[in-house]
Amino acid sequence: MRTLSSVFFTAAVAATLALTACAAPSVVEPADQSAPLAPSQEETQPPAAQQSPQDAYLAWLAASRQPDAKLACSMMSDALIERMLAEMSESLGATFGSCEEMITVTAAAYAAVGSSAEVEVTVVSESENEATLFSRYVDSGKCGTIVLERSADTWVMNEQSEECVAG
Numbered sequence: 001m002r003t004l005s006s007v008f009f010t011a012a013v014a015a016t017l018a019l020t021a022c023a024a025p026s027v028v029e030p031a032d033q034s035a036p037l038a039p040s041q042e043e044t045q046p047p048a049a050q051q052s053p054q055d056a057y058l059a060w061l062a063a064s065r066q067p068d069a070k071l072a073c074s075m076m077s078d079a080l081i082e083r084m085l086a087e088m089s090e091s092l093g094a095t096f097g098s099c100e101e102m103i104t105v106t107a108a109a110y111a112a113v114g115s116s117a118e119v120e121v122t123v124v125s126e127s128e129n130e131a132t133l134f135s136r137y138v139d140s141g142k143c144g145t146i147v148l149e150r151s152a153d154t155w156v157m158n159e160q161s162e163e164c165v166a167g
Helices: 004-022 053-065 069-074 078-092 099-112
Strands: 119-126 130-137 143-150 155-160
Touching (some): 053 099, 053 130, 069 099, 078 155
Antiparallel strands (some): 119 130, 130 143, 143 155
């Protein structure tokens, strides 16, 4: 059974897809070359040895909502990306051409419905190379499990489930 919030989210994604398909290309003005550049999130993100799994998940969540689609997708395993693309296609009837497109469209949909990204994250289990987290969105009550694996220099999400929805 779909909740009212999932119906609104689906409608927002559909509207965003329709609007982005018709949008004219934007013109990007060159940046002021004399201004100092701020470091990107990738440059300031600590390596996995220093970054906790919770911080890695929160960094992914922030990147997925900004959206910094390239960064968000780099923090997900290929298998998770494939599962999420398939689930979005099945639930929305829309096919996304890439992870970056999926992240960009869903970020716009979350913004359109005013969905908060505030979460409470707890560690279920953690070892040197794997961590399982439990996350609950403060506003909606939606929650799920996140599994991360340590790669050479970061944590990578390889599983994300939605286990509960507030009624």
